[in-house]
Amino acid sequence: MTEQCAVVPAAARPAPVVLGSWPTPLERAPRLAAAVGLADDALWVKRDDLSGLGGGGNKVRKLQYTCAQALAAGATTLITSGAPQSNHARLTAAAAARLGLRSVLVLQGEEPEVPAGNLVLDLLADARLVWTGPATAEQTRREVERQADKVRQDGGIPHVIPHGGSNSYAAQGYVDCSGELLAQLPGLDHVIVAFGSGATMAGLVAGLGAERVIGIDTGAVADPWARLSELLDGMPDVRVRRADLQLDHGQIGAGYAAVTAAAREAMRLAARTEGIFLDPTYTARALAGLIARVADGRIKREDRTVFLHTGGLPGLFGHPDFRA
Ligand SMILES: Cc1ncc(COP(=O)(O)O)c(C=O)c1O
Numbered sequence: 001m002t003e004q005c006a007v008v009p010a011a012a013r014p015a016p017v018v019l020g021s022w023p024t025p026l027e028r029a030p031r032l033a034a035a036v037g038l039a040d041d042a043l044w045v046k047r048d049d050l051s052g053l054g055g056g057g058n059k060v061r062k063l064q065y066t067c068a069q070a071l072a073a074g075a076t077t078l079i080t081s082g083a084p085q086s087n088h089a090r091l092t093a094a095a096a097a098r099l100g101l102r103s104v105l106v107l108q109g110e111e112p113e114v115p116a117g118n119l120v121l122d123l124l125a126d127a128r129l130v131w132t133g134p135a136t137a138e139q140t141r142r143e144v145e146r147q148a149d150k151v152r153q154d155g156g157i158p159h160v161i162p163h164g165g166s167n168s169y170a171a172q173g174y175v176d177c178s179g180e181l182l183a184q185l186p187g188l189d190h191v192i193v194a195f196g197s198g199a200t201m202a203g204l205v206a207g208l209g210a211e212r213v214i215g216i217d218t219g220a221v222a223d224p225w226a227r228l229s230e231l232l233d234g235m236p237d238v239r240v241r242r243a244d245l246q247l248d249h250g251q252i253g254a255g256y257a258a259v260t261a262a263a264r265e266a267m268r269l270a271a272r273t274e275g276i277f278l279d280p281t282y283t284a285r286a287l288a289g290l291i292a293r294v295a296d297g298r299i300k301r302e303d304r305t306v307f308l309h310t311g312g313l314p315g316l317f318g319h320p321d322f323r324a
Helices: 030-036 059-072 087-099 118-124 137-153 172-184 199-208 224-233 261-274 283-295 313-318
Strands: 026-028 043-047 077-082 102-107 128-131 158-160 190-195 213-217 246-248 305-309
Touching: 026 172, 030 043, 030 261, 030 283, 043 172, 059 087, 059 172, 059 199, 077 087, 077 137, 087 102, 087 118, 087 313, 102 137, 118 128, 118 313, 137 158, 172 199, 190 199, 190 283, 199 213, 199 224, 213 224, 213 283, 224 246, 246 283, 261 283, 283 305
Parallel strands: 043 305, 077 102, 077 158, 102 128, 190 213, 190 305, 213 246
Antiparallel strands: 026 043
């Protein structure tokens, strides 16, 4: 992922555009709770995988803010970048379709012979896919700029949405989610969330306080602490002691693209106890992190614990290591 992260000035903060269905459900998960060692009534799943647009997922809440900026700027084309199986890219394509805009997705890698997973959905939504081959964050950023110039040359107005959809303004989407959670479960003790480009966790920290939010690092960015700090610094009226932030690096394994044994086990457990499917890159790592924390006592048996299901299931069908 790119290491740049825009801090958005106040003047560029229009009201969000509604793209999803809110509030998302908060469901009890008694069988999963028992399987991981929590009391039956101590675990809830926040179903942001059911957020409505384009197969759902956490990126919808962030896109409500970044797309509002695009509309305010009179954009004709949304441009973003990501890994080939980027859920953010898929949802950017879906948001563009919903808003009557075009989309260009700059994907880091080689074009596969047969599109699978998110790529099928990108193409169904009529996104134009641009493949970079092996590319650094900087090379990807330059390709995004080239595509923006191309849109301009063709008479359009491009709007670039950051890699992963994260900036300090997009993070407001998860301040909104915090409000939903506080209404649905006022006494919650912990929320567990996958950390990729960071705005989901940043918004939750802003809305719920650092001591209630546990981010499980997926290895997507090189310096997640710096990323989180930068996002929080860019949010208005957020005061967080850096020492209170909880970011867990225990589930990265061999790296972002690898499926760890703990993630595979978490996918099986969620499917077999609650009929809930997870993706191997984000949500399975997050549940594996929750399980590890219950096992070592950092999450206590009776703690009211929310697992944030951030979506991403299409990625399972595009993953090179796709198997049960
Ligand atoms: C399914 C899923 N969950 C969680 C995340 C992490 O969200 P964020 O990038 O805001 O940290 C992502 C990001 O790509 C995602 O696709």
